[in-house]
Amino acid sequence: MATTVEAPGTSPIGRSTPRVDGPLKVSGAAKYASDFHFPGMLYAVPVGATIANGRVVKIDAAAAEKMPGVRKIFHRENIGKISRSVLGPGFEGICDERRPPFEDDVVRYYGQYIALAVADTFESAKAAADAVRVSYDKEKPNVSTDLKADDEPQVVVTTFGPANRVRSERGDAAGAFASAPVKLDQTYVTPAETHNPIELHATTAIWDGSTLTLYESSQGVFNLQGVLAQMFGLPKENVRVITKFLGSGFGGKLWPWTHCPLAAAAARQLGKPVKLVVSRKMMFQTVGHRPRTQQRVRLGAAADGKLISLQQDYVNDKAILDHYHEDCGEATAFQYSVPNLRVAFGRAKRNIGSPTAMRGPGAVPGLYATESALNELADQLKIDPVQIRVLNEPKIDESLGIPFSSRHLLECFSVGAEKFGWSKRTAEVGSMKRDGLTLGWGMAGCTWVAARFPAAASVQLRDDGTARVACGTQDIGTGTYTVLAQLTAQRAGVPLDKIEVVLGDTSLPAGPISGGSMVTGSVIPAVFAAADNAIASLLNIAVTTPGSAFEKRKPDELAFEGGRVFAKVDGVAKGVPFADLLGRANLRLVTGGGEGAATFGNPKPKFSTQSFGCHFVEVTWQAEIARLRVSRVVTVIDAGRILNPLAGRNQVEGAVVMGIGMALFEHTTYDPQNGAPINSNLADYVMAVNADVPPIEVHFLDYPDKEINELGARGIGEIGLAGIAAAITAAVHHATGVRVRELPVKIEDLI
Amino acid sequence: MHTFEFGRPADAAAAIATAARAKTAQQGADVRFVAGGTTLVDLMKLNVETPGRLIDINRLPLDKIEATADGGLKIGATVRNSDLANNAVVQRDYSVLSQAILAGASAQLRNMATTAGNLLQRTRCMYFRDTAMACNKREPGSGCPAITGANRMLAVLGTSEQCIATNPSDMCVAMAALEATIHVQGAKGSRAIAFGEFHLLPGSTPERETVLEPGDLITHVTLPAPLAGSKQVYLKLRDRASYEFALASAAVVLTMKGETVTGARVALGGVGTKPWRSHEAETALVGQAADAATFRKAAEAALRDAKPQSENGFKIELAKRCLAYALKTAATA
Structure with missing residues (x-):
């Protein structure tokens, strides 16, 4: 049967992979x-x-x-x-x-x-x-x-x-x-x-x-x-x-x-x-x-x-x-x-x-409040905000009484503090300066649930040497097309550019909602099972097709790797490409279906599966003109194995930018007289623009979480937005002495 | 569907003759000149402006920037904001104007927006821009929900009980400080309007925003000869770093002898119902030492008559800091 070969440099898993749908999008064909x-x-x-x-x-x-x-x-x-x-x-x-x-x-x-x-x-x-x-x-x-x-x-x-x-x-x-x-x-x-x-x-x-x-x-x-x-x-x-x-x-x-x-x-x-x-x-x-x-x-x-x-x-x-x-x-x-x-x-x-x-529904506003409270408690006790979190690190998930499948929050803190230079922080409000600006440094932890929704997929191997993977989930823009191509490439040994990915249609095998940061984790077992089933069919075809090189063998004497079927005794070098086998059998394609079961909503889980992380933030404050800017962010994320670091980093950076908007700009105002959301346009609903985006460093710990799936990959779409607002408001306090407890932080709060 | 005629007149006279048939040159005018369209077309999409006829003036020969005989500069009505901001003479002699334009909008908008259009830019008051809301500027007598509603962005200077809408222009603030003159051709001939007399306070007629009459076509703006050795700064403060209208802005043109201010022209943006020239600040500066105390006094003088609304009281202090810092920056440049 198929083997998962993950030799460095050859596996598409964990490799920074540009979006396979990128050309369609930039050319307007999508x-x-x-x-x-x-x-x-x-x-x-x-x-x-x-x-x-x-x-x-x-x-x-x-x-x-x-x-x-x-x-x-x-x-x-x-x-x-x-x-x-x-x-x-x-x-x-x-x-x-x-x-x-x-x-x-x-x-x-x-x-x-x-x-x-x-x-x-x-x-x-x-x-x-x-x-x-x-x-x-x-x-x-x-x-x-x-x-x-x-x-x-x-x-x-x-x-x-x-x-x-x-x-x-x-x-x-x-x-x-x-x-x-x-x-x-x-x-x-x-x-x-x-x-x-x-x-x-x-x-x-x-x-x-x-x-x-x-x-x-x-x-x-x-x-x-x-x-x-x-x-x-x-x-x-x-x-x-x-x-x-x-x-x-x-x-x-x-x-x-x-x-x-x-x-x-x-x-x-x-x-x-x-x-x-x-x-x-x-x-x-x-x-x-x-x-x-x-x-x-x-x-x-x-x-x-x-x-x-x-x-x-x-x-x-x-x-x-x-x-x-x-x-x-x-x-x-x-x-x-x-x-x-x-x-x-x-x-x-x-x-x-x-x-x-x-x-990040729930956890994003929720962690803003609880992480802010923890920061305030640390200040009240004159304890470093990192230290108070280390001190309160749990051994298990105390709400369920079960262990975490994979929790490396303390390492997130230490990596983040080191990359940020946190040890140089002086705790006193307004005590740090650079280029005539007052600096504020703040941090917060974050977390987001990891689980799987049910998912089904199909994989076809075709007589032109290409593969097709289909799943009725959606690509919300984060790289789901690419992840499915990577998974299929990994399992079927077909290069990325020869894989057709088909998504977003209820006529396809049922896929999960693009929500909860759960698509990637959910589709891995489905796609792998589908590929394995397609390969199993292929091996049967290999031994039953007249004239096939494997005609006299049994399926379990064969193996599949790199898109080739081969006899285990002979090795992959003497293997036959699947396209040739299909051609000889006069078959256009062979299809396998696969499913992955849900873990979300499991009433009796053995492990608490969550992703973790932290943000370290620097703001600059220029009191003379009441100008506050986020000037630097270091974010460390423990979200299991990262399948595509390029798209993954992009997700976390985007979330941090959205977090800057949440902390400093975004709010919908309902007119008190007629109840209309009055700032209902992109000029009056202020969100972060490019000029507000500071240098953002993203680090992934990349510990596989095998409780989630075979590859150990959890989702990363939402966690980057959790906690960031609390880190920013802590930095604002450190710079200005003003504790803002109602978002967004506005100029009028600071003058 | 609201349809309109669109025409390209052969020359300025034809344009003026057509426009003069309208009852008003203000909001609701049936005939409108259109150049870059960045305000007018936007408001037409919102049904805030519903002209029956548009006169496209883009092909009239009003797109030059030229030296004037008295050493100043003549800026055509249809000169694009980006061309004006990037003009070498403007950057050298009137840099506050270049700075102001580049602080506003986006590159794409500046490539379309014109000098005359920017002079006539309409307020961004959210109630003005939504026809489901009452608005004394859009529908005289209908009321002002901004005064009892969302008014954080609105004006603290020059307001009335009928209207507190902010003039949103950056360019106009610099032109006020540069003592620009607006040149108009109208049905009754040509005239020159001092910048400070061009925009009107809302008073009890917020629907009237400028002194223009039906048929009046802005042909160009002139700037007087630059003040020798003047130091010019435009500072714009807003929530985010770019692409937002000002909460407060300041344009300053200073001349100094040693550490003493010998001449000052000051205007504020984002806080007034019109581009806000502050003679009070100028008086507080001239003849005084260019130091923090003087700048703060000038800022206090500029905002002395400011009237806060429920949400925008912070703008008074913000505008003071903005002006004081702009003055400091200019003095130490």
Whole structure:
């Protein structure tokens, strides 16, 4: 059978590999969801409510309907039946906004779709949408930023099912806090943040009888297929979803949003393909965002800094009808050793669109709070922030009582401190200077869950010497095409440039969502098994084909390496390329299927599987002009074996840049009067630009985690964003003396 | 669909005759000149501007930068911002203008945006740019939700109860400090407008932003002869390092004898409802020692009449620091 040969320099695994889809992308040949055009295709533009709370009294579409090129103005009266969807068994039927579009006349958030203009051109549809007149019965919206948990039962509904509001508990956290010699009690706030992938959400819907095809910008084509099948009462196999390329999504495209069934409903009624591209402004209204969080953290410690008690009580805001929980306690219960702990949450209903997962959901705002609290405790005790973390390093995952599969956080700290030059830090605020600027140095730890979703794949070996690997997962832009090519090259011995990778289609073997940083880890067993099965078939063909060099042998006397079948006794040098074997057998191809099982959601795991890391940050502060800049970042990541260091580094660097935005710039502002996300464009929603990006050093420890998969590779898409904001705010404090506990850090906080 | 006519006039006279048929030269005018389009086309996409007719002036011969007889500089209306910023004479004699332009927008926008267009740049107030919102500038009398809403970016100088919208231009701040003159051809002939008289305070008519009348075509801007030995600095402060409008900016042109300030022209950006020339700061500087105390006094004088809103009070202190630091930088250059 196949062997995994990993001789240095020959294996594609662990080698920096440029994206195999790079040429398609830079030449414009890669087709994103809105790049598909079909004969007779119509364009749809939604009309969003301009109130955030109230009722639609009247929709006057008379003028819009008479405009040239306009096919129809849809609204509640004429859209037809769009049903609700429910969670299915397993990881299915997930949706953050359950209410189908136009279900009732109530407006619960600004921008909620209330009508849809469909026309022959985008311009006509946009003009018609603008011409629809709507009158409302308007009430004052609640978009208050002061979050107090609503009165909810102990077990609440969330997007993923019921959840206990006490997320984790051990010992007597309150009692231990009360008697702790050293205490810290602070509240940390993170604002609403909006996903702004460059590629807008887009749907093109095409009906053929009772089958629906959707070209969608989706991070989870199979979940979308299931939800849409429910909404239109179709068998799942009658819905096909295609997402060939994603201009990223950052979590915003994980679950279906209301524009998608609208496009499908319009296409069904009009009997034509309908394309709907969500505008940038609507991206701030109707397709999710990271919710605002308010987190009270109480730490009790001994005089030496050893944690005695940790309490985290957090609230996130959510939409009126929906149940999103920002899981800020995700990492709290295992990251450090503490005998008494309680993590609990609540939610506060607001007149806002439903929040959703955004890169590193839960842990990113959560670690901002807990890592900041730890930094403050270190300062209070005059202990080095690295030292307080070393002191509280756990031996096992104390929340589950099981060992970590692979945890090297202490080594992350030592490597990071050494690369950064942390030993030169002087603790006093404002004590470090360079070129007339005050320096601030800060650090924080980070972690992100590692697990596998179920995954299936197929591998074909073809008579022209090429291979094809197919999996219905998506490439969110991070390099999934390349990883699948690397895995297939590794197992089938076919060079990268002779491998066709096919992704993003529900007609392919079921692949995982592009979420949770879990695609790479999940597809490894599936692709390897598929390749092994293809090779096994090939060996059978080798011994059964008349005239084959191996005709008289048994399959177990043969082996496969470097794309060649050979008799073990003769060695690979006398092997025959698989293309020749297939040719002799008059076969075009041989196919193997493979599956990998889930580890995510395992109720009785033997190991706690997590990735770890840390950030060391330098800021410069020029008080004379209140100018704060991040000037240097060193990030160390322990994410198992890195399959493609080039793409991996790119992931972590991108996350650090996003973290600079989170710490210093990004926030969605809801107008207090009408509830509109008022800074709903790329000029007023400030995020980091190239000029804000400092030198970023990324180091991978590269310890394989064999509990995750055969190669020991965990995912790295999200961990780089965890903890970075706490490191930056610590550096800001070190430079300025100002402790900012509500993100982003603004100039007005510092002058 | 909102349709409009698009025409290219043969000469300036034809352009003016067409534009003069409009009722106003301000917001909502039915006839608009278009050059780079970086403001106007943007606002048309947002339905904030809905002209029935666009007069393309790009082919009129208004794209030259030339020396004037009195030793100054004549800058054509359609000179691109990037060409102006990178002009050798501008860089040498009017460097504050070059610095200001390069501190704004992006290279792509500067390649399109023109001198006259930049003079007429509209505010970035988020309520102005969204037709679903009330706005006294866009729809006189409809109200100002910014005063009770998101006003962090908005003005602290020259505001009224009707409007607190900031003038967003960087170029204009430098031109105010350089005492530029704006030359206009109109239905009634040509006239020259001192820079400080070109933009209007919002008062009770925030829809009127400049003194232009229907048909008025900006043909060029002149700069007076450079002040010998002047030191010029433009400093722009904002949240991120690039590609953002100013929270506060300062343009300073200083002349000095030894350690004493002999001449000063100061203007502020990002804080005023128009490009904000500060004669108060200039008075506080001239004849004084070029030191930190003087600069701070000048900054205090410049912001004396500032009026904070709910979110932008920090801009007063920020603008003071900005101006004081710009002065210090110029004095020690």
